[in-house]
Structure formats: structure tokens, C-alpha cells
Amino acid sequence: MNQPTIHGGQVYQLAKQLGRPVETLLDFSASMNPLGPSTSIVRAMHDAVNGCQHYPDRHSEELRAQLAQEHTILEESILVGNGSAELIHIIPKALALRQACIVGPTFSEFEHALRIAGVQCTSVNAVSTQRYAPPIEKIHDVLAEWKLVSASDDRKPGIHRHAVFLCNPNSPTGRRLSPRDLRRIIKRVNQIGCWLIVDEAFIDWCPSYSLIKDFSICPRLIILRSFTKFFAIPGIRLGYLVGEPVVVGSIQSHLPPWSVNHVAQAAGVAALKDWRFKQRSLRYMQQARAVFLAQLRMLPGVRVMPSQANFVMVELPPGVDSGGIWGQLQEQGLLVRDCQTFSGVMEPALRLAVRLRRDNHRLVQALKRTLKNVQG
Numbered sequence: 001m002n003q004p005t006i007h008g009g010q011v012y013q014l015a016k017q018l019g020r021p022v023e024t025l026l027d028f029s030a031s032m033n034p035l036g037p038s039t040s041i042v043r044a045m046h047d048a049v050n051g052c053q054h055y056p057d058r059h060s061e062e063l064r065a066q067l068a069q070e071h072t073i074l075e076e077s078i079l080v081g082n083g084s085a086e087l088i089h090i091i092p093k094a095l096a097l098r099q100a101c102i103v104g105p106t107f108s109e110f111e112h113a114l115r116i117a118g119v120q121c122t123s124v125n126a127v128s129t130q131r132y133a134p135p136i137e138k139i140h141d142v143l144a145e146w147k148l149v150s151a152s153d154d155r156k157p158g159i160h161r162h163a164v165f166l167c168n169p170n171s172p173t174g175r176r177l178s179p180r181d182l183r184r185i186i187k188r189v190n191q192i193g194c195w196l197i198v199d200e201a202f203i204d205w206c207p208s209y210s211l212i213k214d215f216s217i218c219p220r221l222i223i224l225r226s227f228t229k230f231f232a233i234p235g236i237r238l239g240y241l242v243g244e245p246v247v248v249g250s251i252q253s254h255l256p257p258w259s260v261n262h263v264a265q266a267a268g269v270a271a272l273k274d275w276r277f278k279q280r281s282l283r284y285m286q287q288a289r290a291v292f293l294a295q296l297r298m299l300p301g302v303r304v305m306p307s308q309a310n311f312v313m314v315e316l317p318p319g320v321d322s323g324g325i326w327g328q329l330q331e332q333g334l335l336v337r338d339c340q341t342f343s344g345v346m347e348p349a350l351r352l353a354v355r356l357r358r359d360n361h362r363l364v365q366a367l368k369r370t371l372k373n374v375q376g
């Protein structure tokens, strides 16, 4: 039996458990844009409700046209899903994968989806001593091993069923690969003929680093994107992937019909048009994150990782039980993510979303008190 995966943002369950209304919880455990959802998205969703008497457009035509324009790519290269999680779950089956390397510690649904599809998984992990910088050399070691396999004639077709899964910027570490490192990986992937799946759920916070503009240089590259985080609509479920049209077509054949509802499609179209919201959000995040990081760095014994996303990973002083801190903050209505629930995180650490300034300040004060209490 597969264990259920652990995620942040479980507000309904926790509100029930804590005996308090959802509105009284401050959720730092799921990383949403604190400025969203924007009024234009909310308005578009309201307006779309009347259209719910019909089945939604099965192919999300309007949204795909808008995405194609946004990224200057063909509509046929885009597949929209009921959240990127749905797409993550169909990829292993659609590509008939046999073996995968997950670059961790990272989003647990990669491993979950791969395991239920019967794919053999290994992982290479970023480590605390290198401030969770992406483990580039370990990725290359795996690719070098796969290259040897691909060089032996009899097993060559097998390598087309191997895939590397990585998230950029990564969660929970907040770290991003450099364009140079990504180019090196893509070059190797092209030589070998394996798949490269890059999850860009948080790339809207550093959009110039997206691989979408060069996806055509690697026919076996699939890029996953999500509307959830940047547009703050986790309850709507909207994501998409970008890849070669033939590959996209074959993945699409594994999707159930009408998986993306009408309201979600309308929200996506409105989101892409609202460039003012995008600019305001990026400006806000740059400033608020810098202040939050500076406040966190003042906490004794706390190590703050650099972040290119809308959250930050903080390592707690050695010996502190991160699960205990997580529980005590929760009692105060402050939900954070215990990073030790991610496979590959060995040190006590928390992932904290960057929220509105007053909320960030409240969390820093609560964390300071809680750490002081447990350390005596």
C-alpha cells in the first residue's frame, strides 16, 4: 500500500482538529501569493458560473490560445489539467516510464505518482551542508550511468523509459538551478534520449528562468506549470504542461474528459491578462521576502536558506524537534510546513510562506518565543 502523501495547506482538517474556524488560521504551510486572488480573477469566476449549465470546453481552447500567445509557442504544445498534480499523475503512465531519478528533497507527488505507476525510483538529494543548492554533480552521475546503459545496444530502447524529475525553483528548499546548469543537463538528456520533467510551479516568481522559451531544443523535455501558487487559486485546480506536440497529444489521451472545469478555464484566461497584478506581486515579493529573511536571520541559531520563490526554508538549531515547533505554532493558529516530512531532509527545518508583512512579523515573534521555550 502506498502511504498518503503529506502536504501543506490542510486548513479544513486542521481547523476541525483545533476546534477553530478556518478564517482564524494563518497558513504559512502552503505557499500562495499573499496578494491574491486578484479582483479580475474573482470577477471572471463569478461571471463564468452561469456557463456551468454546459459541459466545459474539453480542450480549454481559449485558455490554450492565451497561453500560446503568452509564451509564443504552438497551442498544440500545451495541455491543460485539473491542477499540475493531475498531469504529474498521468505522466508516468503516458510515457510508460520504468525508471526515474527524483532530484530531492522535493514535492512528494512525483514519487507517489511514479510508485503507483510501478516505476522504479531513485533520488539524488541536495544537502544542508551546501545550503540545499541543487545537487548538479549527482544528477550528472546518474545521467552518466544511464549513458552507459544507452550505449549497450540491447538495452537502448529501455533508456527512453527513464526520466529525471526536478522542480525549479525547488520546494521546500527555495533554490533554483542556474541557466548554465540547466543547459548542461539538457545537453546530456538529448545525448542519452531519456526524459526530463521540470516542474515550474514556482517559476512565476523568477519568470525569466523558465525553460518554456527553449523547450524546442529538447524533444524529451516536459515542463509543468501551475496557476495555483502565483494566482492564489489552489481551490480551483488549474495547471498545464508544455512539450512536443506529439508527446502532448499522447499524454492528453490519458486524461479523463472535461477534467478542467469552466470556472477554472475562465480564471486562467483572466489571470494571464492581468499583467498589473503580476508586476505588483513580483515587486511586493522582492521587498517582503527580503524583510522576512532579515527578521528570520535575527533568530538565534536559525539558518535561513536563500530563496527564489515565495517561501523560505529555515533550519532550526541542532537538536530542536521541528515537529514539536510545528505543533506549538499550530496551537497558536500558525500553520507552517515541517520539512522533515520531506524525504531527504535530515536536519530540523521549516518551510515558511512569505505572507503579508504584519503576518510575517507575527510568525517571527511566535517562532522566537517558541524556540526560546523549548531551548529553556
Ligand SMILES: Cc1ncc(COP(=O)(O)O)c(C=O)c1O
Binding pocket: 082, 083, 084, 085, 086, 107, 167, 171, 199, 201, 225, 226, 227, 228, 234, 237, 238, 239
Ligand atoms: C512543486 C509543486 N508542484 C506542483 C504542485 C501541485 O500544484 P497544483 O495545485 O497545480 O496541482 C505543488 C503543490 O503544492 C508543488 O508544491
